[in-house]
Amino acid sequence: MTAANSSGINDGAAALVMMTRQQAEKRGLTPRMRIRGWAVAGCGAEIMGFGPSPATRRLMDRLNIDVQSIDLIELNEAFAAQALAVMNDLRLDPARVNVNGGAIALGHPVGASGAILPVKLMYEMARSGARTGLVTMCIGGGQGISMLFEREGA
Numbered sequence: 001m002t003a004a005n006s007s008g009i010n011d012g013a014a015a016l017v018m019m020t021r022q023q024a025e026k027r028g029l030t031p032r033m034r035i036r037g038w039a040v041a042g043c044g045a046e047i048m049g050f051g052p053s054p055a056t057r058r059l060m061d062r063l064n065i066d067v068q069s070i071d072l073i074e075l076n077e078a079f080a081a082q083a084l085a086v087m088n089d090l091r092l093d094p095a096r097v098n099v100n101g102g103a104i105a106l107g108h109p110v111g112a113s114g115a116i117l118p119v120k121l122m123y124e125m126a127r128s129g130a131r132t133g134l135v136t137m138c139i140g141g142g143q144g145i146s147m148l149f150e151r152e153g154a
Contacts, residue, residue: 037147044142046142052146068093077103083102133149
């Protein structure tokens, strides 16, 4: 791992509002996406950054779907090798992963990436007409988290 194949620690921010459909309707808001499910899993801490793979597998098993059926994927790429290892293990189509650039290209504002990735996904799903999208990221200590979204009105 070198600075050339690692995400930069940058400034950044994102805002998102999460609520039930009933609350959105009550407030006159139009839902953009819905959370279909999520999962957290881990692996040995010495396999840094690989946590998204077991988390995604757990989520796909829980929802009884194939990761190949997901239209778009936002994979937090802390490091190039880490992202490639996850993509290889899950057999992800590179054409559907980080289609507008990942953390190596855009930066990794620690503390904000967990909000930035769903916002990026939401806008790209609307732009491209995608129906489903996955956000997955590594967490320190070998952990990972994955969340599946569906675009409203798709």
